[in-house]
Amino acid sequence: MDDLEKLGLEVSKETREDFVNFKVEPLAVVYPKNEDDVIKIVNYARLKGIPIVPWGAGTSLTGAVACQGCILIDMKYMSNIIEINDVDWYVRVQPGVNLEYLNKKLMERNFFLPPDPASFFLCSVGGAVSNSSGGMRGVRYGTFRDWVLALRVVLPTGEAVRIGEPFRKNRAGYDLVHLFTGSEGTLGIITEIWLRITPLPKENLTAIIAFVPDLKSTAGIIQDMRRGGVLPEISEYIDNEVVKALNSALDARLKESEGGLLLLRLQSEDAEAMKEILKKWGADFTVLSREEWERMYSLRAQSALALKAISKEMYVEDIVVPVSKLAEAIERINELEAKYKVKMPVIAHIGDGNLHPNILVRDKEVADVIFEEVGKIAIELGGSVSGEHGIGVQKAGLMGEQLKLHNGLKVLEIMRDIKRLIDPNGIMNPGKYVELAYERARASNP
Amino acid sequence: MDDLEKLGLEVSKETREDFVNFKVEPLAVVYPKNEDDVIKIVNYARLKGIPIVPWGAGTSLTGAVACQGCILIDMKYMSNIIEINDVDWYVRVQPGVNLEYLNKKLMERNFFLPPDPASFFLCSVGGAVSNSSGGMRGVRYGTFRDWVLALRVVLPTGEAVRIGEPFRKNRAGYDLVHLFTGSEGTLGIITEIWLRITPLPKENLTAIIAFVPDLKSTAGIIQDMRRGGVLPEISEYIDNEVVKALNSALDARLKESEGGLLLLRLQSEDAEAMKEILKKWGADFTVLSREEWERMYSLRAQSALALKAISKEMYVEDIVVPVSKLAEAIERINELEAKYKVKMPVIAHIGDGNLHPNILVRDKEVADVIFEEVGKIAIELGGSVSGEHGIGVQKAGLMGEQLKLHNGLKVLEIMRDIKRLIDPNGIMNPGKYVELAYERARASNP
Numbered sequence: 001m002d003d004l005e006k007l008g009l010e011v012s013k014e015t016r017e018d019f020v021n022f023k024v025e026p027l028a029v030v031y032p033k034n035e036d037d038v039i040k041i042v043n044y045a046r047l048k049g050i051p052i053v054p055w056g057a058g059t060s061l062t063g064a065v066a067c068q069g070c071i072l073i074d075m076k077y078m079s080n081i082i083e084i085n086d087v088d089w090y091v092r093v094q095p096g097v098n099l100e101y102l103n104k105k106l107m108e109r110n111f112f113l114p115p116d117p118a119s120f121f122l123c124s125v126g127g128a129v130s131n132s133s134g135g136m137r138g139v140r141y142g143t144f145r146d147w148v149l150a151l152r153v154v155l156p157t158g159e160a161v162r163i164g165e166p167f168r169k170n171r172a173g174y175d176l177v178h179l180f181t182g183s184e185g186t187l188g189i190i191t192e193i194w195l196r197i198t199p200l201p202k203e204n205l206t207a208i209i210a211f212v213p214d215l216k217s218t219a220g221i222i223q224d225m226r227r228g229g230v231l232p233e234i235s236e237y238i239d240n241e242v243v244k245a246l247n248s249a250l251d252a253r254l255k256e257s258e259g260g261l262l263l264l265r266l267q268s269e270d271a272e273a274m275k276e277i278l279k280k281w282g283a284d285f286t287v288l289s290r291e292e293w294e295r296m297y298s299l300r301a302q303s304a305l306a307l308k309a310i311s312k313e314m315y316v317e318d319i320v321v322p323v324s325k326l327a328e329a330i331e332r333i334n335e336l337e338a339k340y341k342v343k344m345p346v347i348a349h350i351g352d353g354n355l356h357p358n359i360l361v362r363d364k365e366v367a368d369v370i371f372e373e374v375g376k377i378a379i380e381l382g383g384s385v386s387g388e389h390g391i392g393v394q395k396a397g398l399m400g401e402q403l404k405l406h407n408g409l410k411v412l413e414i415m416r417d418i419k420r421l422i423d424p425n426g427i428m429n430p431g432k433y434v435e436l437a438y439e440r441a442r443a444s445n446p
Numbered sequence: 447m448d449d450l451e452k453l454g455l456e457v458s459k460e461t462r463e464d465f466v467n468f469k470v471e472p473l474a475v476v477y478p479k480n481e482d483d484v485i486k487i488v489n490y491a492r493l494k495g496i497p498i499v500p501w502g503a504g505t506s507l508t509g510a511v512a513c514q515g516c517i518l519i520d521m522k523y524m525s526n527i528i529e530i531n532d533v534d535w536y537v538r539v540q541p542g543v544n545l546e547y548l549n550k551k552l553m554e555r556n557f558f559l560p561p562d563p564a565s566f567f568l569c570s571v572g573g574a575v576s577n578s579s580g581g582m583r584g585v586r587y588g589t590f591r592d593w594v595l596a597l598r599v600v601l602p603t604g605e606a607v608r609i610g611e612p613f614r615k616n617r618a619g620y621d622l623v624h625l626f627t628g629s630e631g632t633l634g635i636i637t638e639i640w641l642r643i644t645p646l647p648k649e650n651l652t653a654i655i656a657f658v659p660d661l662k663s664t665a666g667i668i669q670d671m672r673r674g675g676v677l678p679e680i681s682e683y684i685d686n687e688v689v690k691a692l693n694s695a696l697d698a699r700l701k702e703s704e705g706g707l708l709l710l711r712l713q714s715e716d717a718e719a720m721k722e723i724l725k726k727w728g729a730d731f732t733v734l735s736r737e738e739w740e741r742m743y744s745l746r747a748q749s750a751l752a753l754k755a756i757s758k759e760m761y762v763e764d765i766v767v768p769v770s771k772l773a774e775a776i777e778r779i780n781e782l783e784a785k786y787k788v789k790m791p792v793i794a795h796i797g798d799g800n801l802h803p804n805i806l807v808r809d810k811e812v813a814d815v816i817f818e819e820v821g822k823i824a825i826e827l828g829g830s831v832s833g834e835h836g837i838g839v840q841k842a843g844l845m846g847e848q849l850k851l852h853n854g855l856k857v858l859e860i861m862r863d864i865k866r867l868i869d870p871n872g873i874m875n876p877g878k879y880v881e882l883a884y885e886r887a888r889a890s891n892p
Contacts, residue, residue: 161854171832178624199675229645386617408607
């Protein structure tokens with residue numbers, strides 16, 4: 001700590017927790033003011049062999065910023081919007097900028113950055129890029145990895161470089177931008193980000209709320225929607241337990257129905273086809289006014305908080321299944337509920353098969369077992385153990401299983417080797433994510 | 447050759463050329479019928495230390511498939527559409543399938559794969575993925591890298607693996623899909639591809655043709671379009687020399703104007719704003735009927751052929767500049783024309799700053815000098831030496847310069863090291879692209 005202060009850096013000694021109580025117990029927290037400060041910290045850590053972990057706003061859900069004895073690099077002073085370029089369609093920011101604030105500034109200029117993770121009002125853009133976060137608009141606009149153009153990065157070897165170019169069409173060299181996006185702080189410290197921006201849509205959108213009679217219909221509606229070529233802007237789902245939680249915690253006064261509630265917003269050209277599908281499956285639906293839509297969007301965004309309010313402990317899962325396997329996935333989650341006598345209300349970005357079963361159980365050990373079982377459902381149905389929350393330490397074992405089964409252990413080995421190549425001293429957020437997944441997969445049978 | 451036949455493979459002995467006359471002089475051409483055949487070839491080449499080069503339809507423009515003494519792997523027998531999945535929104539294909547044929551099959555189901563390289567009627571999908579090709583719809587829909595979900599690949603070490611998952615939202619591990627897409631056959635042999643598909647658009651589109659009074663106005667119109675938040679489906683440009691070529695070679699009867707011709711198709715919500723911009727800059731424009739649009743789209747697609755018809759030799763450039771630098775880029779291309787007393791008619795995906803100056807000169811050495819100078823314009827204006835044609839051998843030196851200046855030599859070194867990591871024996875299309883770019887950049891001053 002004294003050493004770091006002698007380098008002219010602001011330093012504190014404190015412990016923290018991430019959003020789901022993974023412990024962050026660093027040797028020291030350092031607050032760089034610019035890229036030179038970051039280089040100083042990396043070089044110091046490299047020479048001393050001390051792990052370094054970048055910290056944005058601490059909204060990680062997977063232990064990606066957990067550490068013991070690391071140097072924690074808190075990016076809070078590096079939070080400027082450097083440039084909004086409305087001709088080249090990018091925004092250039094420092095990693096510590098708040099996502100909601102950034103989008104507010106963009107919207108003043110009639111542009112926006114579509115990905116809207118539930119933590120948008122809290123999270124840093126650097127964290128969202130490191131995690132390649134998603135959100136409700138993902139079905140139409142993709143996740144953060146679809147919006148990063150270029151990054152400035154201080155590599156674990158101390159060099160500051162730029163990855164990519166600040167425009168979309170670039171074929172000069174291997175695509176490292178996507179490699180660094182979603183690398184969870186294991187490949188370097190991001191010091192600047194160029195993100196693609198796009199005009200606010202001018203098209204006519206129709207918002208629909210639909211109460212679905214049973215679970216089978218929920219999957220059927222979404223599958224018919226896709227088969228019918230309807231690409232919604234938003235297609236969200238909350239099951240009836242979540243509806244109850246919203247009614248009880250936030251006085252939402254939503255109608256209950258066995259199959260839960262769908263929230264859809266789509267191009268008006270698609271509205272009639274969608275209504276026919278809803279009728280076919282016996283859903284009770286209403287077209288929403290702008291104000292009613294805003295209220296429902298906000299209630300959907302608060303769904304996890306409402307669940308947390310009615311239950312003491314909650315473990316948020318994040319799996320993806322092919323849309324064609326939605327019915328089986330929901331059925332198997334229900335079977336797990338029965339097996340463990342536990343409630344698992346489902347919140348879902350259902351249009352792209354991304355489900356968040358929320359495991360409501362106090363016993364941490366039981367929760368861990370169920371957590372793994374839910375992950376295995378995704379793997380067995382040909383899906384993924386993470387759609388948008390990432391891996392960290394929490395899901396490394398499951399990720400190892402998925403890649404070993406779906407891709408081949410060799411693919412995990414390549415990921416681990418790329419990590420070693422870029423971080424030869426093993427100081428950047430070590431022992432997590434691809435390293436840990438590879439270790440677990442290699443050790444497991446078969 | 448005998449050895450390969452003994453392995454049960456179909457083999458021939460022949461030489462070829464790519465689309466721009468780079469020589470392909472292999473020891474043998476092999477025609478695998480399935481992934482097992484590919485593994486046999488790779489293992490044979492690995493043990494013998496012979497370079498291997500995959501061949502799709504030979505439409506490369508950069509020498510990416512050039513070789514002397516390699517084993518050429520012709521994918522023509524591996525050209526099946528394995529599955530069109532209209533619920534999970536992917537198509538699964540073998541690499542040899544023709545792109546136009548694939549899109550015809552998709553359109554029968556009301557879906558499509560948007561990227562439309564000019565060679566779409568000739569090229570193989572495997573080639574387009576290896577090259578991360580672009581096209582006219584790029585400004586709205588991106589290039590091939592935005593549409594690849596997953597790949598099966600035979601690695602240079604002989605293992606067959608899958609990279610990625612056949613759905614969009616997946617956070618399990620580093621993003622290697624984008625690393626392999628656009629890797630120009632240097633990291634492995636693609637044996638299967640899952641591509642994202644999307645419904646054919648139902649929205650109302652307005653097509654406009656605009657004759658622009660001068661070059662400054664052309665840049666001004668596109669910059670105002672972007673500043674005004676208009677995201678077109680297509681925004682193409684051909685300069686007046688190209689218009690003349692179309693009139694002379696194809697009897698197109700297009701009006702001539704000093705600033706050339708813009709072809710725009712946009713959401714009808716944006717049409718009025720666009721018309722105001724065109725008026726402001728003094729452009730003479732007409733809204734096109736569906737039939738007129740089809741004719742102009744087709745003429746635009748044939749522009750390069752028309753140029754080739756009126757000139758014996760033509761070198762197609764492919765640079766990107768930030769849209770904010772369009773005026774300077776066109777001006778500097780004009781200066782080069784004057785300096786070398788050479789015509790360089792420009793065809794451009796102008797909405798995303800991707801310019802194709804076509805160097806019309808018979809002397810190969812002079813052409814090479816001009817080619818380099820055009821690349822340097824892109825580098826100096828903060829652009830890229832390739833937007834969609836790739837690097838191969840032709841642009842390795844320029845790519846080295848760009849990365850050294852914009853990104854840092856270390857970034858090139860990482861690319862070269864990733865190549866070595868995945869291809870430790872150096873047999874996959876060696877000595878080109880990132881390897882050659884790194885070598886050139888390291889040797890150059892400063």
